[in-house]
Amino acid sequence: MDSLYQGILDAVDRLAGVSHRTPVLTSSSLNEATGNTVFLKCENFQRMGAFKFRGAYNAISRLSPEVAARGVITYSSGNHAQAVALSGKLLGVKTTVVMPADAPAVKLAATRKYGAEVVTYEREKMNREELAARLISEYGYELIPPFNHPDVIAGQGTAARELIEEVLSLDVLLVPCGGGGLLSGCAIYSRRALPGCRIIGVEPETADDATRSFKTGILQTIHNPQTVADGLRTESLGSITFPAIQKNVDDMITVSDNDILETMYYLWTRMKIVVEPSGATALAAVFKRSLPVQGKRIGVILSGGNVDVRQASELFANVRDL
Amino acid sequence: MDSLYQGILDAVDRLAGVSHRTPVLTSSSLNEATGNTVFLKCENFQRMGAFKFRGAYNAISRLSPEVAARGVITYSSGNHAQAVALSGKLLGVKTTVVMPADAPAVKLAATRKYGAEVVTYEREKMNREELAARLISEYGYELIPPFNHPDVIAGQGTAARELIEEVLSLDVLLVPCGGGGLLSGCAIYSRRALPGCRIIGVEPETADDATRSFKTGILQTIHNPQTVADGLRTESLGSITFPAIQKNVDDMITVSDNDILETMYYLWTRMKIVVEPSGATALAAVFKRSLPVQGKRIGVILSGGNVDVRQASELFANVRDL
Numbered sequence: 101m102d103s104l105y106q107g108i109l110d111a112v113d114r115l116a117g118v119s120h121r122t123p124v125l126t127s128s129s130l131n132e133a134t135g136n137t138v139f140l141k142c143e144n145f146q147r148m149g150a151f152k153f154r155g156a157y158n159a160i161s162r163l164s165p166e167v168a169a170r171g172v173i174t175y176s177s178g179n180h181a182q183a184v185a186l187s188g189k190l191l192g193v194k195t196t197v198v199m200p201a202d203a204p205a206v207k208l209a210a211t212r213k214y215g216a217e218v219v220t221y222e223r224e225k226m227n228r229e230e231l232a233a234r235l236i237s238e239y240g241y242e243l244i245p246p247f248n249h250p251d252v253i254a255g256q257g258t259a260a261r262e263l264i265e266e267v268l269s270l271d272v273l274l275v276p277c278g279g280g281g282l283l284s285g286c287a288i289y290s291r292r293a294l295p296g297c298r299i300i301g302v303e304p305e306t307a308d309d310a311t312r313s314f315k316t317g318i319l320q321t322i323h324n325p326q327t328v329a330d331g332l333r334t335e336s337l338g339s340i341t342f343p344a345i346q347k348n349v350d351d352m353i354t355v356s357d358n359d360i361l362e363t364m365y366y367l368w369t370r371m372k373i374v375v376e377p378s379g380a381t382a383l384a385a386v387f388k389r390s391l392p393v394q395g396k397r398i399g400v401i402l403s404g405g406n407v408d409v410r411q412a413s414e415l416f417a418n419v420r421d422l
Numbered sequence: 423m424d425s426l427y428q429g430i431l432d433a434v435d436r437l438a439g440v441s442h443r444t445p446v447l448t449s450s451s452l453n454e455a456t457g458n459t460v461f462l463k464c465e466n467f468q469r470m471g472a473f474k475f476r477g478a479y480n481a482i483s484r485l486s487p488e489v490a491a492r493g494v495i496t497y498s499s500g501n502h503a504q505a506v507a508l509s510g511k512l513l514g515v516k517t518t519v520v521m522p523a524d525a526p527a528v529k530l531a532a533t534r535k536y537g538a539e540v541v542t543y544e545r546e547k548m549n550r551e552e553l554a555a556r557l558i559s560e561y562g563y564e565l566i567p568p569f570n571h572p573d574v575i576a577g578q579g580t581a582a583r584e585l586i587e588e589v590l591s592l593d594v595l596l597v598p599c600g601g602g603g604l605l606s607g608c609a610i611y612s613r614r615a616l617p618g619c620r621i622i623g624v625e626p627e628t629a630d631d632a633t634r635s636f637k638t639g640i641l642q643t644i645h646n647p648q649t650v651a652d653g654l655r656t657e658s659l660g661s662i663t664f665p666a667i668q669k670n671v672d673d674m675i676t677v678s679d680n681d682i683l684e685t686m687y688y689l690w691t692r693m694k695i696v697v698e699p700s701g702a703t704a705l706a707a708v709f710k711r712s713l714p715v716q717g718k719r720i721g722v723i724l725s726g727g728n729v730d731v732r733q734a735s736e737l738f739a740n741v742r743d744l
Contacts, residue, residue, distance in 0.1 A: 144694045372467055
């Protein structure tokens with residue numbers, strides 16, 4: 101993993117002055133509620149609203165001029181799409197994003213707003229990988245995958261780097277896990293920078309493929325997992341992220357959708373920050389006490405804040421006031 | 423106003439280590455959208471979620487031991503009630519809050535949670551001033567009014583002090599105005615600390631009593647004003663705040679409820695911070711361009727973040743995506 105670690109250090113330089121150095125928030129009431137000292141790395145304040153900008157920008161900025169001139173492509177209906185679109189705009193690289201035709205209008209619009217060409221497909225008639233492959237063979241686009249790519253992982257790892265640089269020591273680091281790009285990057289960095297820190301990945305219990313993969317040592321897949329944490333609905337870890345997690349992560353745990361929503365509600369109403377369900381997942385482990393620790397210094401990545409705020413009444417319908 | 427100015431300096435010491443030194447946020451997209459450099463003083467991150475804590479704590483901490491031992495009382499269904507309750511708890515002073523029986527359950531519960539005794543009344547049968555007066559004569563409570571009190575005004579002024587200490591220079595300072603406690607305190611401080619800075623109060627256009635008072639020189643009253651900015655529904659300025667505003671404020675302007683809601687939506691969705699309607703009112707003046715300025719350094723007080731997030735879908739129903 102030495103080259104991945106070096107990749108993170110290189111990404112720090114590449115992102116300097118481009119990505120936001122997001123704030124680390126603390127709260128005495130949160131510390132009281134959890135019995136620990138919690139440091140929240142607020143990637144909801146990152147450009148385009150999520151950590152994904154780090155990896156996408158890092159990956160696109162490393163392309164050779166010839167490859168960059170042909171443009172890049174990705175398939176995503178989430179934060180990675182916007183991250184690629186914004187990074188391409190900043191770097192002067194044409195971006196194409198393959199999205200389902202029935203994706204929320206607000207997401208289609210946001211991706212176009214950042215300058216990407218959006219190519220839509222009918223979910224019933226086509227799959228996104230095939231459509232992307234056809235466009236790649238026709239136009240020579242470079243694929244920027246959402247997590248299973250060394251430069252994407254390296255970019256995501258810079259979030260842990262900034263957090264540790266600011267708080268200096270941590271007993272535990274909690275990172276949400278979907279495809280494992282953020283978790284891999286943060287774990288590779290933390291393992292080297294803070295060898296005594298326990299690194300724990302957190303997943304929704306209905307999308308627990310990574311937890312099962314970690315515990316069995318065999319890559320597990322889950323089909324179309326249903327969870328409120330839409331950013332963590334990936335079907336499996338990747339060929340790079342799985343071994344990186346096996347080597348650098350100490351444990352994987354799961355939290356319920358209800359725990360995620362209660363944690364998110366606390367963040368909105370008490371801490372006054374807008375965090376999306378995926379973004380509240382890692383904190384849920386300590387806020388709802390799935391993780392039995394006390395008196396520790398705990399770093400938590402709040403991974404993003406892109407959520408339709410008009411859906412708050414539905415999302416929080418069953419959350420009791422805290 | 424020299425004694426009020428000195429009162430602010432004294433309040434700084436009294437609040438040190440007790441109130442939060444709230445962050446000042448900036449955003450390149452906000453700067454681009456407004457054509458100015460905007461500094462947001464985030465009092466939504468203050469203890470109990472609004473600047474009101476500053477004034478209430480300052481006022482209660484100045485009471486003599488004899489007066490404090492009898493307890494304090496206030497009438498409010500908003501942030502001032504919670505500010506008095508929390509301040510009393512921290513200072514070991516018994517607090518009583520008079521609230522209408524039909525106030526939102528979440529507000530009654532929050533005020534009780536901070537340790538206040540809540541006395542409710544039926545709006546049709548009684549008015550709050552009479553009930554408070556009766557309790558004061560019976561128990562000897564000290565009244566802590568929401569704005570028209572030198573120590574309350576002094577506490578609120580510390581918000582401007584912190585902002586100016588951090589950003590050093592400002593061309594314009596925008597402050598929301600209800601009863602004028604925050605505006606008075608901030609204006610008194612800024613007038614002395616930054617004589618060249620224009621100080622502008624901002625009101626909802628349907629609750630424009632202070633603007634009309636300022637422009638006519640005669641105290642105007644408005645009965646039961648209807649605006650989404652519930653924290654700014656006061657009926658008039660007070661005997662201290664009106665002259666302080668006449669002397670220290672350069673102009674008063676109004677914004678529509680729709681402008682307030684669009685600004686609030688931008689703060690939630692793009693800046694990922696939860697701000698209540700009153701809290702977004704001052705920013706609305708520059709975000710929606712009621713105030714024709716360009717290329718200026720503009721300080722804005724985001725006064726609070728206490729809003730029922732479950733009502734977001736209703737609040738934002740008519741806001742178009744930005």
